[in-house]
Amino acid sequence: MSKGKVVLAYSGGLDTSCILVWLKEQGYDVITYLANIGQDEDFEAARKKAESLGAKKVFIEDLRTEFVEDFIWPAVQANAVYEDRYLLGTAVARPCIARRQVEIARREGAQYVSHGATGKGNDQIRFELTCYALYPEVKIIAPWRIPEFYNRFRGRTDLMEYAREHGIPVPVTPRAPWSMDANLMHIRSELFLSGSESRAPADLYLMTKNPEDSPNVQDVLEIEFKKGVPVKVTNMNDGISKNTALDVFSYLNEIGGKHGVGRIDIVENRFIGMKSRGIYETPGGTVLLKAHLDIETFTMDKEVRRIKQGLGIKFSELVYNGFWYSPECNFVRHCIAKSQENVEGKVQLSVLKGQVYILGRESPKSLYNEELVSMDVQGDYDPCDASGFIRINAVRLREHHRLQGLSSTKQ
Amino acid sequence: MSKGKVVLAYSGGLDTSCILVWLKEQGYDVITYLANIGQDEDFEAARKKAESLGAKKVFIEDLRTEFVEDFIWPAVQANAVYEDRYLLGTAVARPCIARRQVEIARREGAQYVSHGATGKGNDQIRFELTCYALYPEVKIIAPWRIPEFYNRFRGRTDLMEYAREHGIPVPVTPRAPWSMDANLMHIRSELFLSGSESRAPADLYLMTKNPEDSPNVQDVLEIEFKKGVPVKVTNMNDGISKNTALDVFSYLNEIGGKHGVGRIDIVENRFIGMKSRGIYETPGGTVLLKAHLDIETFTMDKEVRRIKQGLGIKFSELVYNGFWYSPECNFVRHCIAKSQENVEGKVQLSVLKGQVYILGRESPKSLYNEELVSMDVQGDYDPCDASGFIRINAVRLREHHRLQGLSSTKQ
Amino acid sequence: MSKGKVVLAYSGGLDTSCILVWLKEQGYDVITYLANIGQDEDFEAARKKAESLGAKKVFIEDLRTEFVEDFIWPAVQANAVYEDRYLLGTAVARPCIARRQVEIARREGAQYVSHGATGKGNDQIRFELTCYALYPEVKIIAPWRIPEFYNRFRGRTDLMEYAREHGIPVPVTPRAPWSMDANLMHIRSELFLSGSESRAPADLYLMTKNPEDSPNVQDVLEIEFKKGVPVKVTNMNDGISKNTALDVFSYLNEIGGKHGVGRIDIVENRFIGMKSRGIYETPGGTVLLKAHLDIETFTMDKEVRRIKQGLGIKFSELVYNGFWYSPECNFVRHCIAKSQENVEGKVQLSVLKGQVYILGRESPKSLYNEELVSMDVQGDYDPCDASGFIRINAVRLREHHRLQGLSSTKQ
Amino acid sequence: MSKGKVVLAYSGGLDTSCILVWLKEQGYDVITYLANIGQDEDFEAARKKAESLGAKKVFIEDLRTEFVEDFIWPAVQANAVYEDRYLLGTAVARPCIARRQVEIARREGAQYVSHGATGKGNDQIRFELTCYALYPEVKIIAPWRIPEFYNRFRGRTDLMEYAREHGIPVPVTPRAPWSMDANLMHIRSELFLSGSESRAPADLYLMTKNPEDSPNVQDVLEIEFKKGVPVKVTNMNDGISKNTALDVFSYLNEIGGKHGVGRIDIVENRFIGMKSRGIYETPGGTVLLKAHLDIETFTMDKEVRRIKQGLGIKFSELVYNGFWYSPECNFVRHCIAKSQENVEGKVQLSVLKGQVYILGRESPKSLYNEELVSMDVQGDYDPCDASGFIRINAVRLREHHRLQGLSSTKQ
DSSP states (O other), X not given: OOOEEEEEXXXXXXXXXXXXXXXHXXXXXXXXXXXXXXXXXXXXXXXXXXXXXTOSEEEEEEOHHHIIIIIIHHHHHTTOOBTTTBOOHHHHHHHHXXXXXXXXXXXHTOSEEEOOOOSSSSHHHHHHHHHHXXXXXXXXXXXXGOHHHHHHOOXXXXXXXXXXXXXXXXXXXXXXXXXXXXXXXOEEXXXXXXXXXXXXXXXXXXXXXXXXXXXXXXXXXXXXXXXTEEEEEEETTTOOEEOSHHHHHHHHHHHHXXXXXXXXXXXXXXXXXOEEEEXXXXXXXXXXXXXXXXXXXXXXXXXXXXXXXXXXXXXXXXXXXXXXXXXXXXXXXXXXXXXXXXXXXXXXXEEEXXXXXXXXXXXXXXXXXXXXXXXXXXXXXXXXXXXXXXXXXXXXXXXXXXXXXXXXXXX | OOOEEEEEEOOSSHHHHHXXXXXXXXXXXXXXXXXXXXXXXXXXXXXXXXXXXXXXXXXXXEOHHHIIIIIIHHHHHTTOOBTTTBOOHHHHHHHHHHHHHHHHHHHHTOSEEEOOOOSSXXXXXXXXXXXXXXXXXXXXXXXXXXXXXXXXXXXXXXXXXXXXXXXXXXXXXXOOSEEEEEOSSOEEEEESXXXXXXXXXXXXXXXXXXXXXXXXXXXXXXXXXETTEEEEEEETTTOOEEOSHHHHHHHHHHHHHHTTTTEEEEEEEOTTSOEEEEXXXXXXXXXXXXXXXXXXXXXXXXXXXXXXXXXXXXXXXHHHHTOTTXXXXXXXHHHHHHHTTXXXXXXXXXXXXXXXXXXXXXXTTXXXXXXXXXXXXXXXXXXXXXXXXXXXXXXXXXXXXXXXXXXXXXX | OOOEEEEEEOXXXXXXXXXXXXXXXXXXXXXXXXXXXXXXXXXXXXXXXXXXXXXXEEEEXXXXXXXXXXXXXXXXXXXXXXXXXXXXXXXXXXXXXXXXXXXHHHHHTOSEEEOOOOSSSSHHHHHHHXXXXXXXXXXXXXXXXXXXXXXXXXXXXXXXXXHHHTTOOOOOSOOOSEEEEEOSSOEEEEESSOOSSSOOOGGGOOSSXXXXXXXXXXXXXXXEEETTEEEEEEETTTOOEEOSHHHHHHHHHHHXXXXXXXXXXXXXXXTTSOEEEEEEEOHHHHHHHHHXXXXXXXXXXXXXXXXXXXXXXXXXXXXXXXXXXXHHXXXXXXXXXXXXXXXXXXXEEEEETTEEEEEXXXXXXXXXXXXXXXXXXXXXXXXXXXXXXXXXXXXXXXXXXXXXXXXXXXX | OOOEEEXXXXXXXXXXXXXXXXXXXXXXXXXEEEEESSOOOOHHHHHHHHHHXXXXXXXXXXXXXXXXXXXXXXXXXXXXOBTXXXXXXXHHHHHHHHHHHHHHHHXXXXXXXXXXXXXXXXXXXXXXXXHHHHOTTOEEEOGGGOHHHHHHOOSHHXXXXXXXXXXXXXXXXXXXSEEEEEOSSOEEEEESSOOSSSOOOGGGOOSXXXXXXXXXXXXXXXXXXXXTEEEEEEETTTOXXXXXXXXXXXXXXXXXHHTTTTEEEEEEEOXXXXXXXXXXXXXXXXXXXXXXXHHHHHHSOHHHHHHHHHHHHHHHHHHHTTOTTSHHHHHHHHXXXXXXXXXXXXXXXXXXXXXXEEEEEEOTXXXXXXXXXXXXXXXXOOHHHHHHHHHHHXXXXXXXXXXHHHHHHHX
């Protein structure tokens, strides 16, 4: 008698292969689901592996376009950065993956979903909050939080042994001393057993060239935005041009990666209240962040920008913490999208040796008025007005000083 | 009969030399004041020039150390960045300069202060708000906002002619097509008569090497912080070390400049409500911002950080707008300083080709707990707790979905 | 030769009557405009007065419905309160009045608008920012800021004398020692020449009964909301019911006023940086604020509410400062309106002796789930989850304590 | 063999008496602890009851003064209000109670603490986060979250039966259909099994007179503040005066209660993500909130106030959610206390029929400048400055309009 169907987020790796077999052992019918969000993976090999391990069904889903359009683009509009540095490449991928998993679970009549995320990380939260939000009755099996599982598999050796016993193919190359999460937007690496002060090994980086070795000739790109989203990128060096969401983003990854753009090594605060170290490569996302910041400030009213900046920080926290599918994140996304209506125009930038330099920008919606700002043209602006402006702003400061004078006189 | 004494912020250049003479013509006794805040200037030549033009007294004041300690350091603690990009190099210098000017005015019994800032910019505001806050009874003469002055001097030609007539030395080299403001922290350049899309000329940059031409060998620095402020910098390549405020900052400028760090080209929103384009070089400040962000996140509680981040944004706006000497900026600086008590430790970073890469960090006050975060060590942490954490966080999301389900059923 | 047409915001009182004649003297063709926004005024007498004083045209415009629908309703949605107490009755009226004035000016081909607001207050700003935003080329004549005017009319005596000389009817009753601004939403009174500690005279209040003298029998109202806006009010005592915007608001004024609701005596911070004392009566607005807060919290997600609360505070500041017609206030209004989509349902409340007591509420969109919250029914909720939730929230607190322990041990 | 010592927060009621006996049954040595925070309780009877039920030790601690000084006063300084209405009377009491409990546990060498809070509420969180923060190694026994306990005691009948079996005195009066939490600051009542729309019964209120029945003669109080905290209250009617923290607060409760001040009936959002209905009486706290708001706005700079308002909202959320003893709440309390340094002076107010009316205020630190604000005295203020102020503020609005004009022309 089956305990029911479970849709397992399957990566093809050792962990989730063991979980697949373990779930079968527990009496579940296992459906595996593997999302293609741009990671470097042999999807057909993974399919065969899952089938050979007893998956009742295997779903391999190409989510790359929806990942870019539905998840990366809103992050670009928001200038989404967590704790001033992390561009949220993993955080925006989780709701994308879980959304489809839940669709499959509903379609297949599965009551359960499962995943291989650890019990100390953010990903379990991002994954499960999405599942609960979109499929509130779902039951979630998180083996790394189930004592029978994690007490049995106390380390990699236990997994390897279990794999050998159950005919699960075992990786032949030794494991790198870091874990990795890769998708179209970024690669995140976490060093094992390392202090915060040890340096990341050079071969950890896969998406970006070492800036020391990258070309000393810049690429000059022109990125065109509409409604705060890139619609076209052109390389001014060779005229190459892209204009679909997936192509634009992939091309920015290519150019950014070639020049070593978007590497950071940070300690960040997990939702769960602990600090962890992460090393990230986000080439295309970093180029886009710089370009979007530029065209946004160019076309957006100053005070709208201030309010929107606060909403962007809120958005980043929500996404980091796993609340993409929450009423508040819906609300914030709506507000941010509203703010982007006039964020339109072209940004020219140079990419070189790990850096992105803005060279210029133009826009039909620009609020930049060359004549108004010119030091040589007076235009409609009367400099005398500034005297009044300053003096009124000083009323409060002078009163404050007066009071302090009174206090100090008294003392 | 003299109209009274005026302390003029004098740069030695054409504009303020003309203002000096013009103020004399208007009947004032002119005291000139030139602050050394690290700009590249022949101060003795400026002294002689002022004397020869009839200044009653000439003050040349070395403010470099107080500029770093009293103004740049609080900005470092705040991670001060205006509109996500500008590091406020000019904005933090203004209150420093004006503070001393007002001291001189009080000491010399001058009722008036004067400056050569234009009527469309931020600097007039920063300058004058400081004066009004610290010397509320002061009267300010801003010639570029006085019709008799600005109607007489409609362009550089008028100034040149006036100079020749009044024995003011006239610059022999043609003027660059941009204006410049330089100090220890940065150089700001504003292009004349240029659109937002034209590229900045290569010879505009003075503090930073062009990254294309900068060395392809990194410098590795270790910066030590106490209370959120750098107390020592050591070059790991050659062992050079600095440990006074002025030396540390100057050395970071040197290394940052050598590698082309800290160039930006932006359009920003002036307080006065117009957009302007600025090109900035902030080599040392950029290195410090990255290093401080790192040590701060490493040693500061996550939620304190969130609150402090908001205060830092507020601080940046206040400083940009000229409110350094305001009750609210005092308050915010106090709060930020409080947050920095444990921001202590060492950051190692590499500087190369326009970029700063954090390599590692260590601190006696670190909140990073390697064992707690480890995937292989369970420690005091019970993974089962995460299930409860997630499920409680999902209560609201599931309820929301339930309500939406009810609505859609009804429709 | 006429200097051109000016549209004067005319109240019928002494000040603006003098301004009317003075503008004529200066050579302008004066068009008077008087907005009916619910103040107690003899509009026909005002029309005749203006005509007799030489107005070329007289506009008297009934704006009451648009005042409620376009200005008061958004304030209700925002829970708009300035500095925690003031409900913005004057601030929301100004853009309503000025919007029509500018429409008239455009229609009549007038280059100028004029008003009688003083040079120290907020109203001049609210008025003029609206004019500049909607009619950027307009020229504004503010006599109380023109030296020739305010030096001539240094006090009420000068105005009275001028009035007698120019056939302007002079008020026969002595002036109350306070100024007043009245509209449908509130009456604001400012005491002349009074300290902050003197008590407001009893006869200053016009919209609200003294609570000491108000009935000791409560009225029980039911207010129905849709999209955050009241669509119906019913008196449960007598069954009286209203359902148009103007009727609903007027009826809430009537009941609130009868019971002395909405009196406050505050010192507030003007935009212009000085503190002033104001005494306000806002009967209907106060009832609505309490009712809206209740239905909003009942139907809105907790986290959306937090974000919206911040937007409401921002909205209040913008409106107080006169920025109704600004890009940022448009943006904030849009976001707030979005948040109100599900703010729907009925609130029952009692009004008595200056107070409003919420008695209960119901809504088809309620997120209140009686079963979920019940202490006797467990439902879908597993209390064990709370243990994990609390322990995960404590991870950070315990780490912090650990660090402090380390520090104190070391010392 | 004992399992160890547990310090139980004991109320003397049925629930915690059953828990006491149940813990004994489980093998613990039970120490009971009852905090006197001003609730109406027969503490000696509770002591005897605990002893008779087998408590190894009984602690009854008078925390009233520290409750007022260490917990209520910071809330007053913060104008602490949760979700615009709830004054946090229960939330500020929890850390006060738990702090002492943890002190006792440490002193007595107890590894365990226990409480009778339910598994759906906020109090369990406030209680336990305090314990974990101050005593990180502590183990917490929360019976209402332990399946063996809550499955055994599914309702009041089960508790009654258990009580009878174990010699626990059983209450003779039938239970009111609501639960109650009382302390010096407030009484909170939660209705059982009631919808959100049913009205609260009249006999539920204990601290406050029904305003319909309260006297129709006002009490006029003068409250004196230093550093944002009341140091003296004087009744202007009869000259009664109090000047210790506990006396001042108790007297405000007495006068507030007599006049029916501080009743609210709200639906609020628990930390745990569900909405619940609460009925609160906070007489003294409500008087103080109004008085403090008044003296604060009177003496605090406008822009400091804005920043502090945001910190106060943050403080309220933290306290509501149980984070009193967190790094961020420490930080926020420090900042708020800093803001209160000049919040000093006297507020006169009238209390009548459920309302508090501010009558006037005076302060040696007032920033209110009668001459500056006067309409009849010009003083140092030049009205012309306002023109410049307004025109500069309009620069941005006019540019925005210009752009919109361009867009609409093009279309």
